[in-house]
Amino acid sequence: MMHLIRVGDGTVEYTVRRSDRAKRISIRVSPGLVEAVLPRGMDESHAHLFVARNISWILRKTAESRERELDPLRARWPDAVALPGGGFRVTCMGETVLIPVVQGRRTEVGRSASGRLKVHAPGLPVALPDFENALRSFTRSELESRAAALAAAHLDVLRTEPARVRVRDMKTLWGSCNRKGVVTLNLQLARLPTRLIDYTILHELCHLRIMGHGEGFRALLGRLMPDFDEARRLLRRYG
Numbered sequence: 001m002m003h004l005i006r007v008g009d010g011t012v013e014y015t016v017r018r019s020d021r022a023k024r025i026s027i028r029v030s031p032g033l034v035e036a037v038l039p040r041g042m043d044e045s046h047a048h049l050f051v052a053r054n055i056s057w058i059l060r061k062t063a064e065s066r067e068r069e070l071d072p073l074r075a076r077w078p079d080a081v082a083l084p085g086g087g088f089r090v091t092c093m094g095e096t097v098l099i100p101v102v103q104g105r106r107t108e109v110g111r112s113a114s115g116r117l118k119v120h121a122p123g124l125p126v127a128l129p130d131f132e133n134a135l136r137s138f139t140r141s142e143l144e145s146r147a148a149a150l151a152a153a154h155l156d157v158l159r160t161e162p163a164r165v166r167v168r169d170m171k172t173l174w175g176s177c178n179r180k181g182v183v184t185l186n187l188q189l190a191r192l193p194t195r196l197i198d199y200t201i202l203h204e205l206c207h208l209r210i211m212g213h214g215e216g217f218r219a220l221l222g223r224l225m226p227d228f229d230e231a232r233r234l235l236r237r238y239g
Contacts (some may be wrong), residue, residue, distance in 0.1 A: 005051060012058060013124075016047045025050045029061040059084075073132045076169075077191060086124040088131065092117065093142050094194030101126055109138035139190035140167040147183060147201045154224050160208045174200045174235065177207035192238060199231035 005012050014027075014034035022039040025047060029035075036047040051058065063084070073080050079096070081089040087100045097117050099109065104120025107130035112118055119126060119134065147165040155161065163181035170176075170186040177183045183204045189197050202224045210217040221228050 003048065003051075005048075005055065012051075012055065012062070014051055014058075016044055027051065027054060027058060029058060029065055034058055034062065073128050076132070076188065077135070079191075082125075082128070086126065087119065088126075090135070091191045092135070092139060093146075093190055094192070094197060107131060107134045109134045136187060139187060143167045143185050143187070143189060143197070143201075146197065147185065147205075150198065150201050151205055154202070154205065157220070157223055158205055158209060162205065162208060175204040177204040177211075179211065181208055183208075192235075195231055196235050196238070199225060199228055199235065202228070 002013050002015055005014070012034060014036055016036045016038055018038050018040050020040050022037050024039065025042070026037045027034065027050070028037060034051075036051050038044065038047045077090050079089075079091050083089060083098070087098060089096065089098050091097075099117045099119050101119045101121050101124060103122075105122065107119065107121045107126060109117060109119055109131075117138075119131060121130070144165050144167055147162070151158065151161050151165075160181070162177075162183040165183045165185065167185045167187050169188070170184070173186060174189060175183065175185045183201075185201065185204070189200055203221060206217055206221045206224070209220060225231065
């Protein structure tokens with residue numbers, strides 16, 4: 001059975017487990033679980049009092065556990081923060097945003113009617129691998145949509161459209177374009193400023209017309225983004 005104790009504006013959920021081996025009450029903290037272990041025969045009220053008395057320690061250990069669990073997420077989203085009451089703060093599509101958690105049947109990231117990001121999840125805490133997968137799916141869709149919108153907006157200049165836009169993890173490139181007209185974008189573009197996202201997309205769209213980087217290519221890109229040289233310099237600052 002899950003028990004709740006309120007701390008400030010949030011709550012801590014914990015369970016009580018009886019053990020024949022336990023000599024005294026103890027608390028175990030692991031990702032997504034706080035457990036009070038009670039000796040067999042001891043009244044459960046002792047567990048609730050013990051949790052209340054040690055709430056500061058529980059919160060600290062819960063935060064430490066959450067931080068360790070964040071490590072794989074931060075490998076791709078270095079600034080990601082799991083918020084104490086649920087939800088996340090992360091840089092996505094040019095904005096550093098707070099993403100609240102709302103009830104949903106499965107974990108997914110989407111936009112509200114006002115355009116704000118939110119996480120749908122079955123409950124709290126949200127499993128970080130599930131959040132990362134949901135964020136990757138969302139940003140993949142956002143980058144694909146942005147590329148399609150830019151291609152449509154500049155069709156009069158480009159006079160061609162990509163055969164396909166795909167988004168995936170890339171180790172050394174922010175984007176590429178092959179001779180079949182397939183534009184590939186690095187998923188990590190989603191954590192960059194919007195201007196640099198657009199520069200990368202426009203750069204690759206120009207390769208639909210001109211594969212090299214000569215004067216013709218630069219002239220074409222300059223028509224779409226006059227200050228592209230500055231954007232290119234800024235992009236080099238990101239690893």
